[in-house]
Every structure is written in structure tokens, then in C-alpha cells.
Amino acid sequence: MSMLGLKLPTDPRWANIAEKNIEEILTDHAYCEQKAASQAISLIIGYPEKSELVDKMTALAREEMGHFQMVHNRMMQRGMVLGRERRDEYVNELQTYFHKGVNREERLAQKLLLCALIEARSCERFKVLSENIEDEELASFYHTLMISEANHYTMFITLARKYFDREKVDEMWEGLLAFEAEVMSKLGNTERIHG
Numbered sequence: 001m002s003m004l005g006l007k008l009p010t011d012p013r014w015a016n017i018a019e020k021n022i023e024e025i026l027t028d029h030a031y032c033e034q035k036a037a038s039q040a041i042s043l044i045i046g047y048p049e050k051s052e053l054v055d056k057m058t059a060l061a062r063e064e065m066g067h068f069q070m071v072h073n074r075m076m077q078r079g080m081v082l083g084r085e086r087r088d089e090y091v092n093e094l095q096t097y098f099h100k101g102v103n104r105e106e107r108l109a110q111k112l113l114l115c116a117l118i119e120a121r122s123c124e125r126f127k128v129l130s131e132n133i134e135d136e137e138l139a140s141f142y143h144t145l146m147i148s149e150a151n152h153y154t155m156f157i158t159l160a161r162k163y164f165d166r167e168k169v170d171e172m173w174e175g176l177l178a179f180e181a182e183v184m185s186k187l188g189n190t191e192r193i194h195g
Helices: 014-020 022-046 051-077 089-094 104-132 136-163 166-186
Strands: none
Touching (some): 022 051, 022 104, 051 136, 089 166, 104 136
């Protein structure tokens, strides 16, 4: 998955942790999809003058809520109940990377790159799940979602480069990737999509 630029690949053994705690993973995954939809809506609210962004985020919010529903349906089919939302230490840590005191345009670039990175890691994790879990239906489901997350990652990077200086965006992205590898080295082994 080097095309995503991630510096620290997931150990395939993480899939064993995930499979043993599939209810935890599915609950965490459901909330990840819901948060992605909320983030898309908050970008629309924050930057309504950027028509292409509004258009893409509208479609994304709908798609992410569709994914939420697909995960929830799978939980119900397995007799599981959606648990309470978990604290997302991964995302909380990533948000500490960027300085707060920047102008509105740079803040948008930061938000888009954070979204790109979260999608990239989700894509990588879904690939690991699709290749390493025994539940064939879930493996196939995660393979489908992996493709979708890769598209989202590309979209966020492209938007960041469209709305902000490309060279600066690429520099910010490299720094963020290095920081993410540090975060993953501390987390990385729990029954969470990102942790």
C-alpha cells in the first residue's frame, strides 16, 4: 500500500486481534463512517463558497452514511448491537500536529490533509482485514470498502492542492505522514480501525 504514502505498515497479525473482537471492530468502524460523514458536513458549513468542495462533500456525506448503514446491518445480522462511541485516540493525536493559529485557507488545507490521511489508513487497514480474516462475507465487504477509501484519499489530496499552494501542501503532507507513523507505533495493536 505504499501508493498511499504511509510510513508504517500495519502488522497483518492485527487482523487476528480484530477478528477475535469483531463486535468492537464493527462498532468502531460504524462510528468512523459516521464521523467521516460529520466531517464532510462541517467542511460544507465552514467553506460554503467553495462550490466544488460543497458538491464533493455532499456526495461523500451520503456515501459515508451509506457505509455506516452497511456496517450496522452486518452487526444486526450477527445479533450484535451498536455499542457506544469510542474515543478515537488516533484522530485526536493527529489533530495535535498542526498549529491552530493559521488563516482560514491554510486551516482548510490542514483539514483536507487530515481527512486524506485518515482515509489512507482506513484503506490500508481494510486491505489487511480483507486479506487476513476468515469470515468470507466480511473479507469481501472490506475489500469493497478499501477501494472506496482509496478514492476518498485521492479526492482530499486533490482538493488540498487545488485550494492551497501545491508545494506547501506536499511539504505539509510529508510532515504529517512522518508524524502519523510515530502515532501508529504507539497505538497500532488494539481492536480499533485506526488504533
